[in-house]
Structure formats: structure tokens, C-alpha cells
Amino acid sequence: MxxxxxxxxxxxxxxxxxxxxxxxxxxxAKGFAYRERLAGAPYGTGWSTLFTxxxxxxxxxxxxxxxxxxxxxxxxxxxxxxxxADRRLRRSPVALPDLWVRLPLAPSHDLELGxxxxxxxxxxxxxxxxxxxPRDLSDPFADQKLPLWGVRASGQEQAFRYxxxxxxxTTPWRxxxxxxxxxxxSAGVLPKGTVxxxxxxxxxxxxxxxxxxxxxxxxxxxxxxARSGVRPAPLLEFTLDPALQGGPAPVVSVGRRHxxxxxxxxxxxxxxGPYVIRGEAAALFxxxxxLGDAVIGTLSAERGFGDGTLLVTxxxxxxxxxxxxxxLFDRGVLPALFAAWNRSEEWGAWKGVWITGxxxxxxxxxxxxxxxITDTWKATLGGDLPYGTxxxxxGALHDARRMQLALxxxx
Amino acid sequence: MISMARSLAALAxxxxxxxxxxxxxxxxPDARALLKESESRHRTRTQQYAGDLTxxxxxxxxxxxxxxxxxEGYAGDAKNLIRFTDPPExxxxxxxxxxxxxxxxxxxxxxxxxxxxxxxxxxxxxDASFVGTDFNYEDMExxxxxxxxxxxxxxxxxxxxxxxxxxxVPLDKGTGSVYQKLVLYLRKDILYLIREELYPKGxxxxxxxLVLADLKNVEGHWVAARMEMSDLKKGSxxxxxLKQISFNRPHPPGRFTxxxxxxxxxx
Numbered sequence: 001m002x003x004x005x006x007x008x009x010x011x012x013x014x015x016x017x018x019x020x021x022x023x024x025x026x027x028x029a030k031g032f033a034y035r036e037r038l039a040g041a042p043y044g045t046g047w048s049t050l051f052t053x054x055x056x057x058x059x060x061x062x063x064x065x066x067x068x069x070x071x072x073x074x075x076x077x078x079x080x081x082x083x084x085a086d087r088r089l090r091r092s093p094v095a096l097p098d099l100w101v102r103l104p105l106a107p108s109h110d111l112e113l114g115x116x117x118x119x120x121x122x123x124x125x126x127x128x129x130x131x132x133x134p135r136d137l138s139d140p141f142a143d144q145k146l147p148l149w150g151v152r153a154s155g156q157e158q159a160f161r162y163x164x165x166x167x168x169x170t171t172p173w174r175x176x177x178x179x180x181x182x183x184x185x186s187a188g189v190l191p192k193g194t195v196x197x198x199x200x201x202x203x204x205x206x207x208x209x210x211x212x213x214x215x216x217x218x219x220x221x222x223x224x225x226a227r228s229g230v231r232p233a234p235l236l237e238f239t240l241d242p243a244l245q246g247g248p249a250p251v252v253s254v255g256r257r258h259x260x261x262x263x264x265x266x267x268x269x270x271x272x273g274p275y276v277i278r279g280e281a282a283a284l285f286x287x288x289x290x291l292g293d294a295v296i297g298t299l300s301a302e303r304g305f306g307d308g309t310l311l312v313t314x315x316x317x318x319x320x321x322x323x324x325x326x327x328l329f330d331r332g333v334l335p336a337l338f339a340a341w342n343r344s345e346e347w348g349a350w351k352g353v354w355i356t357g358x359x360x361x362x363x364x365x366x367x368x369x370x371x372x373i374t375d376t377w378k379a380t381l382g383g384d385l386p387y388g389t390x391x392x393x394x395g396a397l398h399d400a401r402r403m404q405l406a407l408x409x410x411x
Numbered sequence: 412m413i414s415m416a417r418s419l420a421a422l423a424x425x426x427x428x429x430x431x432x433x434x435x436x437x438x439x440p441d442a443r444a445l446l447k448e449s450e451s452r453h454r455t456r457t458q459q460y461a462g463d464l465t466x467x468x469x470x471x472x473x474x475x476x477x478x479x480x481x482x483e484g485y486a487g488d489a490k491n492l493i494r495f496t497d498p499p500e501x502x503x504x505x506x507x508x509x510x511x512x513x514x515x516x517x518x519x520x521x522x523x524x525x526x527x528x529x530x531x532x533x534x535x536x537x538d539a540s541f542v543g544t545d546f547n548y549e550d551m552e553x554x555x556x557x558x559x560x561x562x563x564x565x566x567x568x569x570x571x572x573x574x575x576x577x578x579x580v581p582l583d584k585g586t587g588s589v590y591q592k593l594v595l596y597l598r599k600d601i602l603y604l605i606r607e608e609l610y611p612k613g614x615x616x617x618x619x620x621l622v623l624a625d626l627k628n629v630e631g632h633w634v635a636a637r638m639e640m641s642d643l644k645k646g647s648x649x650x651x652x653l654k655q656i657s658f659n660r661p662h663p664p665g666r667f668t669x670x671x672x673x674x675x676x677x678x
Binding site (some may be wrong): 008024064119216218221309376 | 511531664669
């Protein structure tokens, strides 16, 4: 604890100054206070992060490299190991979120190579075009995407745009320690008191290939995409190994499987008076009996009210999955309604988010207030309140109800 | 032949200016003609600058931002790209505005590096504060007098300069405007806008005032090196200081495209 406090102080108050405008980054100290103690987990945990990014221009090319060092007081922190593709179960204290170069092929055509983050789709809250991209759920309430190693060609000719992506290395979804308060396994799937032993396994090497085509015409933005390859979200495999059964509670070994999946989808958005309406539809196919097919649709409406924005998204899967849907992480919450209100103020910003599962009635209420102390110092106070049945993907997080306070210094 | 055409053009221009300026004592000049002449004098094919932006709240709290601004075209056919450089919180945020022939409002998109994708902004969002400043999204658009019913209200002296005072009311079809009226103060000698008062819909008093100061002649074009937008209700003000201003230099192909907007670290 003393070590982490010392590190937090060092990161926040060291007289760091960027040497040039090519450098940026932040140091952040974040504390979580939980409503209840769970199975030895403390009432409070802390995260401290040092993030720095370097973006030099190399003639016509652009290089971006970033490094993240962090200290987490809970089990979400893994060992310090070389894990450049985030393939291990837990977060390494040191990570490489960006390492890519962009080469201009023509005035409106680029090639990017390296480790970068993608953002696809139109609808907010849930987008089937974006949902397949790997997430880090170590913090289950933060939608934190993982970057990919890959090659991306992108360009624009008149109103048409394209993106072609090849990802030669699978970066899998990262889950919190299973059985912890952050673990997204609902009650009823396993007997009470079950001890979970996670197996560190290597996901399939080759990732996926994807193509996205976009057209902007007047008030309309249209798009179509297709992808094929390894699904980054895992299927969990529970096995009862007799050799592990020695105590009063059953011990279950948990492995992860990453089947292949093929998908295609369309996306559309339109300005309609004061609203921006967005919609997506996607068909996902898999031969794996533990995954099955899916037809996912989303519809969202966004409207601005001065400095505030209201966003509502409805998302649903037309095909019932063959297993408990909470174990299919990218679609575990469907059908669901997402509503968010963001507002910027002179002193900072605040937001409220409500996500509710429409089948089981569980959900989560989130609130956050960010106060800009100066242009480089920011304090954030927030809370996450999951509610409803523990059989739902969100209600299962009941024991993770929390408040958080963060202090960030940027440069 | 060319020199004759130039002479004829010079004669015509002289005649117009004589009518506009000297003739003012006899009959008030036409507001539309003044604005057309102003646009004709100050129109440039392109413009770019680096802006230092300071927001001062009513309580005196100061926030600073930096951006680079690029423009091609003018008024109704303008394309604009703004890229924030500072502070770290907004670094890399991009704003693209493209005028579309026949459309009431330009198409506008915002790129947020945290989302890795662009977002289209609805016309009504134009009342929202532009990244925490006293400018809203509509204020960021180039003023196109063709979209307003204009009338000369009179003459006034502002900051020691004689000005034409022109009211501009959005045309009925231009319902996308968040304002019911603008009052423009045009310097008589160089027909350059030095003050603008902005009346929101349903209000009798101006809610905001834009002051353009520190006029410089750069590459043969007048430009205000300092713009200050005051929110008269909130008591806050945003000052933009323009540096590294240049005109009529060609932009690289593809600068005003969505592909370029989504280029991280790009211009």
C-alpha cells in the first residue's frame, strides 16, 4: 500500500514537462470505494497510471508510440511480463497501447502498420460493427478497447471511403478474475461457493480480416462491412477435474476457446431536423455449437440541447444464443436500452448513463462529474450502481457497486 | 486587350465605390451592396492560421486552448478544418465544416480521438458551445450574407472608426440559425467587419458580442489578429489571437475530407 501511495505521489507531483509538442500524456491516481467487502476483497482499491505518447512527423509519414505503466492494488494486475499483444489473462504493469506508422499512399489514401486502435460503427452504447473489437473488462464499468496489431489501408474518393484491415495476431478480450466481484458470471450458472481456476492458454494466433465501405450523400451516411476470422471474445469452458477436488467447495477449471466467426453488416445515419438517427444491422455466423448465429440490430437517436446531449440506443439480438448469454461477452447484455446524458459546463462536464437489460430487467446507473481544476489538472467523482437480478449480465455486478475519485494531470 | 479590360474594370470599380462612398451623403448606400463589396474586397481563396484561445469565466478563471485553422473558399462555398493542439484534454479533436450547394446549413463533423471515429453534428447542435468556448458551432461558420435579409440601420463610430451598422435577419427558409438577428458594424474606410452583436431567437437584447481588433494587412489582405466573443449573459469571454496567418496558399489535396479529419496527428 505504501509503495502504491509513493508511486501515485511520484506520478502526480514529479516536475515532468514535455520536451516538445510531440509528447503528451497523463498521470492519474484513481481510488474505488466499494459498498461491501467480498470474499477477502477489500472495501477499496487503487489504480495509478502513467501514460505517455509520442507523435513525431517523419516527412509525410506519422509515427505514434505510447507507453502505459500502472499499479493496481487488486487482482486485476498481472505480473510484469512481455505481452505486446495483450494476450495474457491479466494486465501487465507495462503496456504498449500504440506503436504505428501511417504512410501516405496518395493524398487521400493511407497505409497504417503496427499496433493501433480501431473504432467502427455508428451507434453509441452498443454497435455490432464495433463490438467484435477486443475489450479489456478489468474495470467492468469502463468501456476500454484493446489495440490490435495489424495493417490498415484506408482512403477516400469523392463521397466514398474504405477501410481494409488485416489483423495477423489475435488480441483476446481480457476478463477480470473470474469469481471476483468484477467477474461477469451470473449466479445460477455454477453452484454457490465454486472456486474457479483460470487456465492461462494461448488464443489462436491469426486474428481476422475486415472491410468497411462508407458513403456520405447529403444528410445521409451509409456503410457496409464484412469480417471473417477468430472471434476475440472467448467462450468459457468449465471442467471439473477430480484431481483438484480436495476441499468442501467444488473446484472448477476454466479454459477459453476462440471460435471462428464471420459477419456482415450495414450502418446508416441521417440528420433529421434536430436529431441524428443512427442504425446498424449485422448477421453473425459461426459453426461453433457454443456460439451459434446472431442477427443484431441497433437504433439510436441523438439530440443536442445547448451544451447537453441526450443519446438513446436500443439494441437486440433476434436469435437466442445456445448458452447463457451472459457468457457471450460481446452480446451478453442484449436486448438492452442505453440512455446517456452528457453536458459540458464552464467548470468541466458531467454525465449520467442508464443501461437496462430488457429481458431480465437488470441494469446499471452511472454518474460522473469532472471538474477542471486547471487546464492540466482534473478531478473526477463518479459512481456505478448495478441493480436487478444477479442472473443478468449487469445485475451480476451487484457486489461491485462503487464510488470512484480520480485525479489526473495531463501534459 | 488585357490592359484595356483592366482599365475598364478599374473604371467600373471606381464608379461603384464612388456610388457607395461619396454618394452616401445623398442617399444611404444599400446594405447588400456594401456586404457584397466587403466580400469582394476581403475574399481570399484560402486562409490558414494558428490560434491561441483564452476563455475567461465570469469569476475570472482562465482556460487556454490552441488550434490550427484551415479554410478554402469563402462564405457560402467555404470548407473549414480546425484541429486542436492544446490543452492535452482536447488535443487531436478535429472539426470539419463543408458547405453544400442548396443546403441551408453546412455539413459538420467532429472527430474525437478517444472514440476513433467521426460524428456528424445536427444543425440544432450549432447552439452548443464549441469545445467549452463562448463560440457555438454556428459562430464557427463563415458568414454568408446571401442567407440573410439585410438592412442598413445607420452609421456609428466604434473604437474611433466610422462604421456602417447593418442588421442581418436569417431568411425564413434558413430556420437552422440559432439567431434571430445579427447587427454588423462595418468599418467605412475598408469595409471590414469590426463588431457583431448576436441576438438569439426570442430575445430583444444581444446575448453575445464579437469584437475584431488588431487589424493587420497581411499579404495584401486585412485581417483581425484578435477576435473576442463575449457572452453578455454569462459574463464570460473568449479571445482568439491569430498567428502565422497566410492567405491564398494552396492546401494539400484532401485536406477537407473525412479521411483527413480522422487522421490522428494530421493537419
